[in-house]
Amino acid sequence: xxxxxxxxxxxxxxxxxxxxxxxxxxxxxxxxxxxxxxxxxxxxxxxxxxxxxxxxxxxxxxxxxxxxxxxxxxxxxxxxxxxxxxxxxxxxxxxxxxxxxxxxxxxxxxxxxxxxxxxxxxxxxxxxxxxxxxxxxxxxxxxxxxx
Numbered sequence: 001x002x003x004x005x006x007x008x009x010x011x012x013x014x015x016x017x018x019x020x021x022x023x024x025x026x027x028x029x030x031x032x033x034x035x036x037x038x039x040x041x042x043x044x045x046x047x048x049x050x051x052x053x054x055x056x057x058x059x060x061x062x063x064x065x066x067x068x069x070x071x072x073x074x075x076x077x078x079x080x081x082x083x084x085x086x087x088x089x090x091x092x093x094x095x096x097x098x099x100x101x102x103x104x105x106x107x108x109x110x111x112x113x114x115x116x117x118x119x120x121x122x123x124x125x126x127x128x129x130x131x132x133x134x135x136x137x138x139x140x141x142x143x144x145x146x147x
Contacts, residue, residue: 072107079133080116091123118142 023032023043034041077097085100086092094110097103103110112124114132121141129137129144137144 072105074108074128075103075105075110076113077102077110078113078115079118079136082112082122083116083118083120086120086122088120089123090120091125092127093125094127097127112137 022028022034031041039045075094075097081102082092085102090096094103094106097110098106109128110126111128111130112133113130114136118136118140122137123142124137124144134144
């Protein structure tokens with residue numbers, strides 16, 4: 001096999017199309033796809049959208065919509081996930097939830113919500129707990145310790 005150097009590189013077969021020679025008769029007829037008169041109709045006339053310059057650039061800036069709050073949100077975990085991930089009598093803190101990858105960050109704290117079912121006794125520390133979640137945890141025999 002020949003060594004790959006600059007003078008031996010060839011384009012992929014059929015990847016190079018011959019350039020379109022406009023205005024030489026054939027399918028395009030009268031104006032040969034150049035419209036009527038004007039700079040772009042002449043040979044060597046400017047092509048593309050370069051003529052629109054800055055106006056074109058301003059039109060292509062994407063509009064930013066909506067609002068992003070600068071304040072961090074409380075990380076949320078549902079009771080159903082706690083039942084799946086933890087064993088009987090486990091102590092659950094934000095650090096433990098971070099280690100088990102149930103939450104990504106502890107910026108503003110952690111809140112436990114009541115979606116799902118819980119059957120294990122769990123002890124919750126240093127977390128906010130919704131009313132519904134607190135009822136379910138205590139019904140299963142667990143405890144919610146206040147900060």
